[in-house]
Amino acid sequence: QKEVEQDPGPLSVPEGAIVSLNCTYSNSAFQYFMWYRQYSRKGPELLMYTYSSGNKEDGRFTAQVDKSSKYISLFIRDSQPSDSATYLCAMTYSGGGADGLTFGKGTHLIIQP
Amino acid sequence: DSGVTQTPKHLITATGQRVTLRCSPRSGDLSVYWYQQSLDQGLQFLIQYYNGEERAKGNILERFSAQQFPDLHSELNLSSLELGDSALYFCASSSTSARGTGELFFGEGSRLTVL
Numbered sequence: 697q698k699e700v701e702q703d704p705g706p707l708s709v710p711e712g713a714i715v716s717l718n719c720t721y722s723n724s725a726f727q728y729f730m731w732y733r734q735y736s737r738k739g740p741e742l743l744m745y746t747y748s749s750g751n752k753e754d755g756r757f758t759a760q761v762d763k764s765s766k767y768i769s770l771f772i773r774d775s776q777p778s779d780s781a782t783y784l785c786a787m788t789y790s791g792g793g794a795d796g797l798t799f800g801k802g803t804h805l806i807i808q809p
Numbered sequence: 810d811s812g813v814t815q816t817p818k819h820l821i822t823a824t825g826q827r828v829t830l831r832c833s834p835r836s837g838d839l840s841v842y843w844y845q846q847s848l849d850q851g852l853q854f855l856i857q858y859y860n861g862e863e864r865a866k867g868n869i870l871e872r873f874s875a876q877q878f879p880d881l882h883s884e885l886n887l888s889s890l891e892l893g894d895s896a897l898y899f900c901a902s903s904s905t906s907a908r909g910t911g912e913l914f915f916g917e918g919s920r921l922t923v924l
Contacts, residue, residue, distance in 0.1 A: 739901070784852060
């Protein structure tokens with residue numbers, strides 16, 4: 697079993713829909729959870745960062761962590777064609793920082809105009 | 810623009826050859842990370858340097874090596890190349906090695922094709 701599992705998609709939804717992207721993980725030592733967005737032919741960029749369990753909201757984006765289920769989610773409200781990208785979850789052990797990040801394989805999201 | 814510069818953007822070479830990928834981190838960042846991205850494996854951590862010293866090793870093959878120079882730029886050397894080494898190689902930098910928000914700043918990658 698891989699440490700971090702993420703459905704590669706593609707996930708195609710119409711503009712304006714609510715998008716739910718998810719990752720599961722097996723290592724209970726993970727404490728810091730991130731979502732990176734990667735546009736075609738670009739490097740990933742940090743979108744959301746969450747410590748431990750709970751929700752975090754930033755504009756149209758909400759990150760949710762459920763440590764008891766080892767499950768994290770990213771919700772995108774009022775999705776736009778510009779949200780079309782690959783979304784990678786990432787996580788690391790207590791201590792945080794950029795060291796020891798384990799990435800999911802990424803979900804390719806397509807928002808249809 | 811993340812501020813991380815990688816060269817070359819594209820590279821085509823033959824099996825058995827050796828290539829060098831170059832990375833300039835964001836101004837002021839002391840940590841440099843190298844990642845390999847392929848469709849089947851996703852983004853795999855290879856190696857990290859912090860202020861010139863090797864800090865952590867991931868799934869880096871013995872045929873691969875890296876270094877970080879006094880001016881903080883880094884090079885990833887790939888030798889005895891095999892078809893399976895074809896991938897996107899990303900360099901990333903961060904402002905702190907130990908703690909922080911987990912924010913890595915990625916370059917645009919070097920696409921390596923081994924024929």
